[in-house]
Ligand SMILES: Nc1ncnc2c1ncn2[C@@H]1O[C@H](COP(=O)(O)OP(=O)(O)OP(=O)(O)O)[C@@H](O)[C@H]1O
């Protein structure tokens with residue numbers, strides 16, 4: 001097999017040749033678009049899950065669905081890098097409006113809405129200034145209160161979309177990066193457009209604590225959105241994710257070889273892509289056999305240890321690395337923070353709580369509920385037990 005034909009897509013946000021196990025999410029989203037387009041009400045979608053389960057590529061697929069249905073979309077936008085979330089929303093809004101203007105004949109309506117975007121962005125502190133060739137519209141979305149202004153901005157977008165019999169889709173990635181005040185404003189705004197039955201929807205993704213963060217920001221967030229967990233693929237789906245990209249190019253897998261890879265990858269999409277890529281490069285001929293799997297196994301594991309796990313582990317300070325190792329030593333997740341502190345060697349929890357907070361901040365762990373922690377990266381505990389056992393720290 002030629003390396004240059006390798007169909008596998010290990011990485012971040014790289015569209016796989018076959019998106020396995022997401023049919024239901026895609027169908028449900030198509031129907032959401034249809035319902036909102038015809039003036040009905042449906043809840044926006046929040047997807048959450050561990051690193052590498054396929055959140056970003058799913059959002060990319062929803063982007064396509066919405067575009068095909070005639071909606072304007074923001075493209076998938078990662079939030080949290082700007083000092084004020086309003087800058088990101090202003091950019092997204094401007095993008096939606098330009099797309100509507102390109103697709104539909106509503107220039108004047110768009111012009112006014114861009115004026116609102118301008119007013120909105122002017123009051124957002126420290127953001128990137130948008131180059132908008134319009135006059136700011138006074139008195140709409142420019143109070144300086146983030147909640148009120150975002151509500152008015154989204155209404156403006158929704159009304160503009162409705163006037164073109166189209167819709168507007170916000171696609172937000174890494175949404176757990178937003179602080180509570182920003183999340184609260186987002187909830188308010190999407191509640192307002194849904195109350196007015198405007199064709200505006202949100203498809204967002206983030207780490208598993210996104211749902212809890214939203215609910216903490218606005219208690220009604222549990223009913224405002226539909227939440228979907230993205231996790232490991234079930235065996236038949238994982239098998240297809242592995243086998244299909246090759247079979248589309250005439251290369252098959254022996255059944256026992258495919259089963260072995262599914263087991264090694266534990267059904268995680270990113271791991272399946274890594275194995276697929278190395279198997280394609282290593283195998284001499286079709287079908288790919290268990291001997292081939294045996295041959296690449298160590299290579300893939302080393303690669304994952306170096307890149308996927310190793311780089312994350314290096315993000316942690318010495319004390320934090322010890323905290324990670326302490327978590328892994330405790331067996332099945334989630335881990336009680338009191339026990340982690342003990343395994344770490346602390347006299348009390350207060351001593352380790354800054355490390356815990358910092359690891360959460362760095363996105364390496366999350367808190368399923370008060371007093372508990374878990375890893376954000378699949379199979380991180382296994383990696384730590386093998387490469388950085390807690391015993392190893394005691395020797396230092
Ligand atoms: N349903 C799927 N079927 C097959 N491959 C997939 C699927 N979903 C994702 N992948 C592959 O898995 C990898 C990770 O996908 P993606 O970057 O979307 O994950 P993510 O959840 O956004 O991760 P992160 O939290 O790190 O941003 C990519 O290599 C992608 O090609």
Ligand SMILES: [Mg+2]
Pocket residue numbers: 012013055056057173
């Ligand atoms: Mg992602």
